[in-house]
Amino acid sequence: MAPATATIDAFTAIAEPRRRDLIGVLAEADGERDVTWIVGELGWPQPQVSKHLGVLRRVGLVSVERRGRQRMYSLNAERLRPVYEWVKAYERFWDDHLQRVKRRAERLEQSRQAAVDRNESACKEREDDR
Amino acid sequence: MAPATATIDAFTAIAEPRRRDLIGVLAEADGERDVTWIVGELGWPQPQVSKHLGVLRRVGLVSVERRGRQRMYSLNAERLRPVYEWVKAYERFWDDHLQRVKRRAERLEQSRQAAVDRNESACKEREDDR
DNA sequence: CCAATATATTCTGATATTGGCATATGTCAA
DNA sequence: TTGACATATGCCAATATCAGAATATATTGG
Structure with missing residues (x-):
């Protein structure tokens, strides 16, 4: 074709x-x-x-x-x-500023997750107490 | 071809x-x-x-x-x-914010030019004085 | 080594694209 | 009207592209 x-x-x-x-x-x-x-x-x-x-x-x-x-x-x-919008979606792959933002977001997410984990284990401990 | x-x-x-x-x-x-x-x-x-x-x-x-x-x-x-950079050069054609910036710059340029003109006529007057 | 799995390559037919050249079309001016 | 100018269009040859089907190649496990 x-x-x-x-x-x-x-x-x-x-x-x-x-x-x-x-x-x-x-x-x-x-x-x-x-x-x-x-x-x-x-x-x-x-x-x-x-x-x-x-x-x-x-x-x-x-x-x-x-x-x-x-x-x-x-x-x-x-x-x-439309071309601009499409390619802009990939900006983060080379834009240093955006990469820093992304990394910071990831760090935040990690600590949030860690907090959740701590909370969960706390719950689990309480569960174990019963 | x-x-x-x-x-x-x-x-x-x-x-x-x-x-x-x-x-x-x-x-x-x-x-x-x-x-x-x-x-x-x-x-x-x-x-x-x-x-x-x-x-x-x-x-x-x-x-x-x-x-x-x-x-x-x-x-x-x-x-x-490269695609991003190329198309980004045309951003000003649709980005409202950039258009405002551009218009402001144009206004500034106009008043600057007006000032220059005023200065020139002042010089001319002094010339005429001689 | 053999069979199965994962992926690439080859071949084909249909269509698209590009540049170059010649020419058609449309508009103005004398 | 005629001729000059401005632009588009038509045709051609060369090549590129794409999808589809078949097949080749490489790797792993038994």
Whole structure:
């Protein structure tokens, strides 16, 4: 069978390095830019730029507006949010601050558990007393 | 021509939803797990699991250790960091807090510029005095 | 050594993706 | 209207990807 995705979501859209470049220049531009400007900025063949812009448009990462014979593209970076949220869930694996927090939480949990254990053995002793 | 990527980096590895699932169960497990356990957890055919694990291993997102006739896989989530860093650069596009910070910075910059302008006109007046 | 278990690899068919080139479409300006 | 400009689209060839089924490889226990 074939790849089931068909470039439908942001994850597949940003998998392509050139599309990340494209997003990058649009973010720097911080506004609308026409295709010719992007072509000049990146130095790629115009059809390639149009095609990658098409993919980004299909997943909602950019929007277009006709202006005369030009098409003004602008970034919809909010569409990157699902990617951000997904990967953020793994932040704790490298973020030192979070690791310290986690370790402290674990220590707390340990002492809590120890307290519970002490309590349990106390109960057990009382049980034994009966 | 062909796709230039060839599943070399984390971006392409996580583009596939099933591989994100795989990463998810390994993260929950928080340690080493053998293939059979993963197969049971996800309910996919074993070869498919092995193949996706192979991709993740090639990009360094998981590591393997042989243990008897089993292979223990564990997550190397730090390899997600480049993805995190890349997408984090766009956080300001949806994070309300950051947007407020940005707007405040812009206001400050405006008043600073206004002050400079006032100073410049003052200098100009002095110049005119001569 | 043999059988069972655990996992990887190979092969195949269907589909997707990308870049390059040529060309179509749409819009303005003289 | 005609021509120049801006952009999209269509087609092609090469390659990549994925799932599925079959099979190979390695390890352990008897």
